[in-house]
Amino acid sequence: MKRRALLFAATLVALYLFNFFLPRLMPGDPLQYSSAVGGEEMDAAYTAEQLEQLREWYGLDKPLAQQFRDTVSRNLRGDWGYSIHYHMPVAEVLAQRLPWTAGLMAVSLAASLAAGVALALWCVRSERADRVLPAAASLLCETPPYLIGLLLLFCVAAPSGWLPLGGGETAFAVYTGPVQRLADLALHALLPTVSLWLVMTPGFFFTARASCLAVASRPYLTGARAKGLAEGRIRRVYLLRNAAPPIIARAFLGLGQALGGALLVENVFGYPGVGTVMREAVRYRDYPMLQGVFGLSALLMVCSLAAGDWINRKRGAA
Amino acid sequence: MRKNWPAFVLGGMLAALAVFFALGLWANPRPADLPSGDSLQPPGAGHLLGTDNLGVDIYAQLSGGFFSSMALGLVCAAGAFVLGTAAGMAAALAPGGAAAAVDLVIHLFLAMPQLPVLVVLGAFFGQSRAVLALIITLFSWAPIAKQVRAAAAAVRGRMYVRLAARYGGGLWYILRAHILPEVLGLAAVNGLGVCGRAILQESSLAYLGLGDPLARSWGLMISKASRFSGIYFTDYWLWWLLPPVLALLCTLLCVRLLARWLERRLPGRATGGKQDGAA
Numbered sequence: 001m002k003r004r005a006l007l008f009a010a011t012l013v014a015l016y017l018f019n020f021f022l023p024r025l026m027p028g029d030p031l032q033y034s035s036a037v038g039g040e041e042m043d044a045a046y047t048a049e050q051l052e053q054l055r056e057w058y059g060l061d062k063p064l065a066q067q068f069r070d071t072v073s074r075n076l077r078g079d080w081g082y083s084i085h086y087h088m089p090v091a092e093v094l095a096q097r098l099p100w101t102a103g104l105m106a107v108s109l110a111a112s113l114a115a116g117v118a119l120a121l122w123c124v125r126s127e128r129a130d131r132v133l134p135a136a137a138s139l140l141c142e143t144p145p146y147l148i149g150l151l152l153l154f155c156v157a158a159p160s161g162w163l164p165l166g167g168g169e170t171a172f173a174v175y176t177g178p179v180q181r182l183a184d185l186a187l188h189a190l191l192p193t194v195s196l197w198l199v200m201t202p203g204f205f206f207t208a209r210a211s212c213l214a215v216a217s218r219p220y221l222t223g224a225r226a227k228g229l230a231e232g233r234i235r236r237v238y239l240l241r242n243a244a245p246p247i248i249a250r251a252f253l254g255l256g257q258a259l260g261g262a263l264l265v266e267n268v269f270g271y272p273g274v275g276t277v278m279r280e281a282v283r284y285r286d287y288p289m290l291q292g293v294f295g296l297s298a299l300l301m302v303c304s305l306a307a308g309d310w311i312n313r314k315r316g317a318a
Numbered sequence: 319m320r321k322n323w324p325a326f327v328l329g330g331m332l333a334a335l336a337v338f339f340a341l342g343l344w345a346n347p348r349p350a351d352l353p354s355g356d357s358l359q360p361p362g363a364g365h366l367l368g369t370d371n372l373g374v375d376i377y378a379q380l381s382g383g384f385f386s387s388m389a390l391g392l393v394c395a396a397g398a399f400v401l402g403t404a405a406g407m408a409a410a411l412a413p414g415g416a417a418a419a420v421d422l423v424i425h426l427f428l429a430m431p432q433l434p435v436l437v438v439l440g441a442f443f444g445q446s447r448a449v450l451a452l453i454i455t456l457f458s459w460a461p462i463a464k465q466v467r468a469a470a471a472a473v474r475g476r477m478y479v480r481l482a483a484r485y486g487g488g489l490w491y492i493l494r495a496h497i498l499p500e501v502l503g504l505a506a507v508n509g510l511g512v513c514g515r516a517i518l519q520e521s522s523l524a525y526l527g528l529g530d531p532l533a534r535s536w537g538l539m540i541s542k543a544s545r546f547s548g549i550y551f552t553d554y555w556l557w558w559l560l561p562p563v564l565a566l567l568c569t570l571l572c573v574r575l576l577a578r579w580l581e582r583r584l585p586g587r588a589t590g591g592k593q594d595g596a597a
Contacts, residue, residue, distance in 0.1 A: 007422065010426070014426050015430065022442055143567065150540065150544065154559060256431050264522055294435070297431045298430070301430075
């Protein structure tokens with residue numbers, strides 16, 4: 001247990017170090033760059049004094065250890081740097097965009113969890129379903145979500161006429177009430193959610209199916225049947241409740257994959273979440289923003305892995 | 319033979335794709351990087367699959383994309399195969415401290431958020447295909463290493479292997495004669511899986527605008543087509559956007575499903591990392 005916690009802490013530290021050292025290991029000097037590419041006509045360079053001054057301003061003249069200490073203390077105080085493209089603190093941009101991504105992921109995770117479990121229960125009940133569904137699921141789970149998104153966008157949204165092609169809400173819309181606003185949000189989130197949902201369901205389905213099949217052969221299920229309990233009650237109370245922990249652990253362990261998928265799918269639909277920020281940051285070479293996105297997703301990923309691992313261990317111990 | 323039909327079907331589909339795209343590269347007179355006709359022509363006699371907005375033949379572009387994707391995927395797979403096998407072996411067989419260190423590194427790489435890492439590295443280290451292949455390789459060997467580690471530890475614990483060690487078989491001898499033959503199949507199949515993932519990751523990066531802008535890549539085609547203004551309101555997407563998406567989808571599914579199927583059929587397949595390596 002302690003070992004695992006240490007491992008996750010070490011992972012987090014390593015990712016942080018990676019994020020810190022990457023720009024410093026890169027070839028080239030940003031100050032030389034910014035002095036040379038100011039404009040088409042301009043070929044004036046900074047003087048030695050100006051360079052000195054800028055270095056001092058950015059703290060680049062200090063020893064590496066000192067720079068690292070400063071960065072850590074700044075980051076801990078919530079200062080993640082300043083985005084070049086958005087002209088805003090990185091933390092602020094992320095705080096604005098995170099709810100969109102989090103909402104997208106939460107809804108699609110919940111939906112695929114429900115669908116996966118329902119399909120698995122159906123498989124346990126019906127042999128015919130069990131012959132078809134696993135093959136279909138393995139086909140689906142190897143499909144990258146952004147391609148599904150693209151197909152949905154062009155084959156469903158574009159011809160439909162009423163599904164929005166992109167964005168998170170209708171621009172300049174005036175809502176008469178919260179219900180209308182919610183409907184607008186839901187309509188925009190529909191296709192991104194569906195493309196993530198389609199890809200994530202098979203994972204839950206396989207886990208739930210394996211877990212249910214493992215539980216289904218336990219003696220207490222035979223006992224419950226012998227008592228004459230209704231099949232529905234047996235499935236809900238005896239089967240599902242005992243089969244649940246691995247499925248929930250899977251939700252956390254699969255979050256990394258879901259995150260990658262969500263970041264790409266957002267770009268397909270122009271959804272205003274962290275993924276589009278990432279693409280913009282790439283396009284404008286907004287390195288502080290990019291590092292912020294990376295730091296946030298690393299944090300999220302390691303935490304969810306640790307949570308999934310913890311659930312798995314607890315189950316092993318119980 | 320009858321039980322192996324999925325492999326034949328998938329392999330056959332891959333071969334068919336390869337032949338189709340080889341024809342597009344060598345039997346098709348249109349170049350893949352120069353305009354050869356009017357822009358945005360629908361599929362027809364002059365251009366079998368039509369042209370894009372610059373008048374470049376789409377069949378030729380698709381064909382180039384197939385071989386460059388495959389080459390990248392195979393290079394990454396080979397790299398991940400070598401790295402993963404070596405690291406997994408080291409984690410299973412090296413003495414005490416070293417093994418723990420390798421194990422830690424494996425777990426570090428397993429816990430990385432793949433796409434953001436690739437995006438950050440791609441943005442920082444430029445866009446040549448060689449660099450891209452290197453980066454993808456560096457971030458895809460860890461799952462192989464984990465599997466190899468478990469399998470190697472399991473084999474090492476078996477009676478006959480311990481007996482061989484008692485008879486004076488050195489570490490290298492045991493590695494060569496007993497462990498490698500059992501582990502290589504597993505690593506190779508997982509390498510094939512990496513090939514599929516690498517193709518996907520390259521296309522994702524290209525879609526995000528991080529690919530080599532000069533390469534013939536499906537991701538780049540998709541990205542360009544979907545950013546073309548008016549793509550939603552015209553029929554252009556039918557022959558400009560859909561083919562690369564479908565080609566990517568078909569290739570990926572064939573490779574990944576083949577890898578999956580082979581993995582399930584591996585003899586004496588080691589399950590997970592449950593075996594105790596302290597034999």
